[in-house]
Amino acid sequence: MGRHIRSGDRAIWTEQVGRGPDVLLIGGLGDTVESWQFQLDGLADRYRLTAFDNRGAGRSPMPDGPTTVEAMADDAAAVLEALGIASAHVAGFSGGAMISQELALRHPDVVRSLVLQSTWPAMDPHLSQWVRFIHWLAGAAPSERAFLEGFFLAIYTPRAHNDGTVAAVIEEAIAFPHKQSPEDTQRTLDAFAVHRTLDRLDRISAPTLVLAGGIDPTAHPELGRAVAERIGGAAFEVWETESHQPFQEVPDRWNARVDAFWREVEARTGTPAPRDAADDAWSPDRPPESARPVGTS
Template sequence: MTAKPRTREVVMGRHVQARDVRVWTEQVGDGPDVLLIGGLGDTVESWQFQLDGLADRYRITAFDNRGAGRTARPPGELTLAAIADDAAAVLSSLDIDSAHVAGFSGGSLIAQELALRHPHRVRSLVLQSTFATADEYMRTQFRALHWQAELAPGPREFLEGFFTWVYTPRAHNDGTVARFIDEVMVFPHPQGTEDFRAFADACLAHDARGRLGGISVPTLVLAGGADALTRPDLGRAVAAEIPGALFEVMAGEAHQPFQEVPGAWNDRVHAFWQDTGRQSADPGRG
């Protein structure tokens, strides 16, 4: 349930059938394929700075997770594996053989599962604010989010508290967060509390320890140095388990630098994707 900075006046999107659910999908740009996967309660709009800032170099696809935005959550337990299968089905529906995949927070967990379950669909991975499994500190944070979502006086008050975990003091103090919240409040497809809690529970159930070594594509793990939710040590542990993965800390940034400093974030992932492309073109390069 993060900020949704919509700058495009015309929404170029549609539902595509992905197994048992119709997934809202948007696609912009032209070039190598990129798939963006959002996190807890997030929709296409969470990636607006990338849809606007990278479409001159890539064909970018983003989608609303099941239970968020314009994608319904079918009855039954919500699992990240199911959303990973949705992601693979979205690529298939759009006739995309494989893509560079980037995910943040819960979306990075889905990206992990996508690379493990459908390796032929993934050219490379960017994992922002990621973890292999939640430790007790994070579980306590998520339990607090559960009761905050239930007991907050209203959606705005919940977001004001939740976003202290997500954005830097800089973004709160300069009015950026207030603007983001204003945009969320007028978003016509808000997420319900039960869907929010179902996704949070799915994130807490995630445990990729001992499995991440099965990811064989080039991987960049990014962490915010000031991220108190998905701390850098959690991301470092993910990178340590994935063969050849790069791990970098964005000093002074919090949970979502792709929104707070999108220029720097876009430049870094573009450089990574370019380098990945060069390595693919030169099999002898190690």
């Protein structure tokens, strides 16, 4: 079960499962702990995973005043501090990948490694125009369902739309009791739209894996490549048949890839590798079962 941690006057909803090396999971626009359900279920036998609701999403209230990626990165650092975690492997997707970049820049000592899914160093004109459209859609859509149906066209593959995956995600999102308001969606979009790390990425020294979906129409592969080229030693991979959120659409493949990356980092730094489930008889705490994660991007 999750709980709120306190950072000054901020309340941040946080959940933690598993045992092993620490991992911090950072979601994107409007995303909550539930967006990482496949990772919380699939990796807790090897890692201690911490996920949280970003400010203004789910059970974490939006504070007054401007919303910035810098402030969201400080929230992530506050979660680690409150839980007594000195450093963690950090994985973020979409806007959460921007928060992860900023976390590594502002709080480098807490980041053991970075996995950046569907990321960018600064929005290009195409992505900027898409964000302006979603900003408009959040306020103009006649219903939550209409907003999600339009938004998810650019988030999930045609495969996921055609096999019923997206319909199931929409039903879970509509049933989810802790919704992000359209106004908070727009404030978060505004923060992502103006944020740039382009000229600072060479300061990141943490081992980094950048993943891009080959058919992602938003954070297209050229943007991910631009991030990887500016972080020394970063690995870059394009998954040609995937879109914005392969960690939800092909979670077994995604989990295996990041597990291999984290094991490589642990081996390189001389830290014992995470246990396999069959290594001994201990069993980690598990989150409640969920058929599909609830999330946006």
